[in-house]
Amino acid sequence: MAPKITKAVIPAAGLGTRFLPATKAMPKEMLPVVDKPAIQYVVEEAVAAGLTDVLMITGRNKSALENHFDRIGELEATLERKGDTERLEKVNYSTDLADVHYVRQGDPKGLGHAVLRARMHVGNEPFAVLLGDDLIDERDVLLSRMIEVSGEKNASVIALLEVDPSQAYLYGVATVEPTDESDVVRITGLVEKPPTGTAESNLIIIGRYVLQPQIFDVLDHTEPGAGGEIQLTDALQEVAENDIAGGVYGVVFRGRRYDTGDRLDYIKAIVQLAVDREDLGEALRPWLRDFVSTME
Numbered sequence: 511m512a513p514k515i516t517k518a519v520i521p522a523a524g525l526g527t528r529f530l531p532a533t534k535a536m537p538k539e540m541l542p543v544v545d546k547p548a549i550q551y552v553v554e555e556a557v558a559a560g561l562t563d564v565l566m567i568t569g570r571n572k573s574a575l576e577n578h579f580d581r582i583g584e585l586e587a588t589l590e591r592k593g594d595t596e597r598l599e600k601v602n603y604s605t606d607l608a609d610v611h612y613v614r615q616g617d618p619k620g621l622g623h624a625v626l627r628a629r630m631h632v633g634n635e636p637f638a639v640l641l642g643d644d645l646i647d648e649r650d651v652l653l654s655r656m657i658e659v660s661g662e663k664n665a666s667v668i669a670l671l672e673v674d675p676s677q678a679y680l681y682g683v684a685t686v687e688p689t690d691e692s693d694v695v696r697i698t699g700l701v702e703k704p705p706t707g708t709a710e711s712n713l714i715i716i717g718r719y720v721l722q723p724q725i726f727d728v729l730d731h732t733e734p735g736a737g738g739e740i741q742l743t744d745a746l747q748e749v750a751e752n753d754i755a756g757g758v759y760g761v762v763f764r765g766r767r768y769d770t771g772d773r774l775d776y777i778k779a780i781v782q783l784a785v786d787r788e789d790l791g792e793a794l795r796p797w798l799r800d801f802v803s804t805m806e
């Protein structure tokens with residue numbers, strides 16, 4: 511039987527330069543998406559898939575992250591005194607959500623390097639990696655399906671999304687062959703950020719991975735690739751090519767994904783999530799219609 515997966519690794523050491531000056535003194539993972547920091551959505555997703563042991567790979571300037579998932583006695587006491595149980599629940603929720611651990615990356619040498627920093631904590635078990643820039647709508651299933659497929663195949667599994675071919679150069683791109691399940695493919699090749707026009711498919715990697723621990727041995731000798739960084743995609747290419755620990759499969763995601771990695775997509779994500787919110791949607795939707803009509 512495949513071992514149960516309990517650990518999630520969340521790289522959060524990026525400098526967030528695309529959001530300066532907002533990210534000068536605050537990690538980009540703390541930017542609010544509606545009223546929750548982006549990172550909390552990701553932790554909630556991990557917990558919903560049964561992963562309650564979370565390791566964050568952080569860097570300098572990340573104390574706000576640690577504070578967010580910890581008790582803040584003064585704030586709790588003030589809310590308690592005021593009898594504001596609704597807000598108190600919100601504050602306690604992120605504290606109690608998961609068992610969160612931290613390790614620092616040191617030199618920011620790329621995603622592959624960040625994941626390798628998880629080795630001691632993860633040990634010899636399969637584990638998940640969730641990237642904070644991709645938010646998956648909680649109404650759609652992805653991570654739990656990936657965990658299921660990883661158990662069935664006893665292999666590593668990545669999340670894939672079909673995009674317009676003109677966008678492929680921004681991502682890791684997968685070439686695949688079908689399996690007998692319509693949402694599952696076998697990965698035959700992976701390329702990180704192929705130069706424009708050279709991508710062999712329009713299936714991109716989105717930031718969810720279920721990995722076998724053998725990935726650490728591969729990452730240990732993975733040379734810097736695209737952008738001079740040690741790329742997780744390159745390590746997975748080696749795993750796929752040599753069929754290491756069962757090779758690599760992909761789950762093709764057909765649900766809602768929001769990108770919070772750049773400013774325009776971040777704004778879109780906030781609007782998309784807010785219009786569906788029970789507490790905000792009703793007021794926001796008609797306003798948005800009016801606003802759009804004044805632009806036309």
Ligand code: G1P
Binds near residue numbers: 621681682714716
């Ligand atoms: C990372 C991965 C890339 C993947 C992307 C998904 O790139 O290296 O393969 O497609 O996340 O968001 P980054 O966005 O960190 O440049």
